[in-house]
Amino acid sequence: MGKVGVTTAVVCAAAAACAVTALVVRNRMRSSGKWAPVSAVVKELEERCATPVGKLRQVADAMTVEMHAGLASEGGSKLKMLISYVDNLPTGDETGLFYALDLGGTNFRVLRVQLGGKEGRVAKQEFEEVSIPPHLMVGGSDELFDFIASALAKFVASEGEDFHLPVGRQRELGFTFSFPVRQISIASGTLIKWTKGFNIDGTVGEDVVAELTRAMERQGLDMRVSALVNDTIGTLAGGRYYDNDVVAAVILGTGTNAAYVERAHAIPKWHGLLPKSGEMVINMEWGNFRSSHLPTTDYDQALDNESLNPGEQIFEKLISGMYLGEILRRVLLRLSKEASFFGDSVPPKLEVPFILRTPVMSAMHHDTSADLKVVGKKLNEVLGIPDTSLKTRKVVIQICDIIAKRGARLAAAGIVGILKKIGRDNAVKDGGRTVIAMDGGLYEHYTIFSECLQCTLKEMLGEEASSSVVVKLASDGSGIGAALLAASHSQYLQPVLS
Numbered sequence: 001m002g003k004v005g006v007t008t009a010v011v012c013a014a015a016a017a018c019a020v021t022a023l024v025v026r027n028r029m030r031s032s033g034k035w036a037p038v039s040a041v042v043k044e045l046e047e048r049c050a051t052p053v054g055k056l057r058q059v060a061d062a063m064t065v066e067m068h069a070g071l072a073s074e075g076g077s078k079l080k081m082l083i084s085y086v087d088n089l090p091t092g093d094e095t096g097l098f099y100a101l102d103l104g105g106t107n108f109r110v111l112r113v114q115l116g117g118k119e120g121r122v123a124k125q126e127f128e129e130v131s132i133p134p135h136l137m138v139g140g141s142d143e144l145f146d147f148i149a150s151a152l153a154k155f156v157a158s159e160g161e162d163f164h165l166p167v168g169r170q171r172e173l174g175f176t177f178s179f180p181v182r183q184i185s186i187a188s189g190t191l192i193k194w195t196k197g198f199n200i201d202g203t204v205g206e207d208v209v210a211e212l213t214r215a216m217e218r219q220g221l222d223m224r225v226s227a228l229v230n231d232t233i234g235t236l237a238g239g240r241y242y243d244n245d246v247v248a249a250v251i252l253g254t255g256t257n258a259a260y261v262e263r264a265h266a267i268p269k270w271h272g273l274l275p276k277s278g279e280m281v282i283n284m285e286w287g288n289f290r291s292s293h294l295p296t297t298d299y300d301q302a303l304d305n306e307s308l309n310p311g312e313q314i315f316e317k318l319i320s321g322m323y324l325g326e327i328l329r330r331v332l333l334r335l336s337k338e339a340s341f342f343g344d345s346v347p348p349k350l351e352v353p354f355i356l357r358t359p360v361m362s363a364m365h366h367d368t369s370a371d372l373k374v375v376g377k378k379l380n381e382v383l384g385i386p387d388t389s390l391k392t393r394k395v396v397i398q399i400c401d402i403i404a405k406r407g408a409r410l411a412a413a414g415i416v417g418i419l420k421k422i423g424r425d426n427a428v429k430d431g432g433r434t435v436i437a438m439d440g441g442l443y444e445h446y447t448i449f450s451e452c453l454q455c456t457l458k459e460m461l462g463e464e465a466s467s468s469v470v471v472k473l474a475s476d477g478s479g480i481g482a483a484l485l486a487a488s489h490s491q492y493l494q495p496v497l498s
Helices: 003-030 033-048 052-070 139-155 208-218 231-242 297-307 316-321 323-338 358-365 371-385 391-422 440-446 447-461 476-486
Strands: 096-103 107-116 122-131 173-177 183-184 189-191 223-229 246-252 256-263 279-281 434-441 467-472
Touching: 003 052, 003 256, 033 323, 033 391, 052 391, 052 447, 052 467, 096 139, 096 256, 096 476, 107 476, 139 208, 173 208, 173 231, 173 476, 189 208, 208 223, 208 316, 223 231, 223 297, 223 447, 223 476, 231 246, 231 256, 231 279, 231 476, 246 391, 246 440, 256 316, 256 391, 256 467, 297 316, 316 323, 316 391, 323 440, 358 371, 358 391, 358 440, 358 447, 371 391, 391 447, 434 440, 447 467
Parallel strands: 096 173, 173 223, 246 434, 434 467
Antiparallel strands: 096 107, 107 122, 183 189, 246 256, 256 279
16 A cells, blocks of 8 residues: 555544544533533434535535536536636646735735746745735725736745746736736636725726726736636646646635636536637636535524525535634533533623634644643633633533535535546546645645545545546645646737647
């Protein structure tokens, strides 16, 4: 058995051991009258969050069905299945100097790379991160884009001798814009709405590439935007650049999304000329997936009802970093109210929505100390609950385990749904590989979550098929990926002879 096989076996054994530990904790709780109400709440949670492989297969099949529906017509599915107009992913042959601008929140990054083809790859890269002053997030469109273009112009001015732009060539930029956009072409798209604290009326309905281009012209900066992408497509491009077997990208961080490479003729709603490559990258917006097969609880229902977007992003609310800690808080609050879990009174901080963030949940879940002191420390620091018993701490870890593993197993089912759609869910006869590029802090830092996801893929696909499926961490795909897409869609590329 190879190294990956050994690791997966260890992980799956650890998952089984964890389930046995949970059973022991539950049995001990049942034996004590005081703990009976606690045991009942935990048992109900476990039953409602259960993800037996049969149910996961139903979720994967539902994902595949929704993908077909979303590709057939606009609005035909909860999955938007957006056409990205990216029909040339990087190959590794790209050479030259390219820039990227990554705007997705209160900070933005500017980045430049010198590409050296198959041998040199990314020969050199530099980046700067810039904070956006709060008043520009709610001001005028020109003011925001002038601020961004000014920072970009300063960054270009600092270009060192290691970066070479051939004489007579215009600098080219990949623009990662992680807000809802209606894409019109590879380098144009209109803003549907602002999110993440931005609220600038003048930009909604406008082409964001045109807005940036005008601002660059006002700064005297001669630069062409050659690709407008979102972070998931950037991750796919970055993954493909280093590994030609990458077929999809998944983000599992604060939010979640997936993108994959589709055969152009399998997109009924595409009415343009088929691209020469025969391929088109699809941005699924899979956070909005929903199905009657998803295992949901009263906690999920209440969270959704009280959210800013009720009825939307149901899959995201079950599996992403924004929500896992909040689901845990809601379970602990119920235990506190109905079973006096933390004593006679309900801790006031436990009533505060989103006070319990997923990194805190992860830290508690990974506590292996004999007295679970990390769990005790976090409950005290974050929720103001001192002096918890070891038994209480063990129950907290058990609840973390139920919530995190449901999320990880559903994420794995979503990936299997994509593999089914593109015919990669069975064993590859010629020894080929199917690689998923993965990015996001949840997957990268929540080890129990990522190991459970890997284990579930193996369980769903079977030993033979799963041996050719690789999940590969591709940190910071969105930045470098945008620069690589600027290169693969450069105006200076030699036309491909058909």
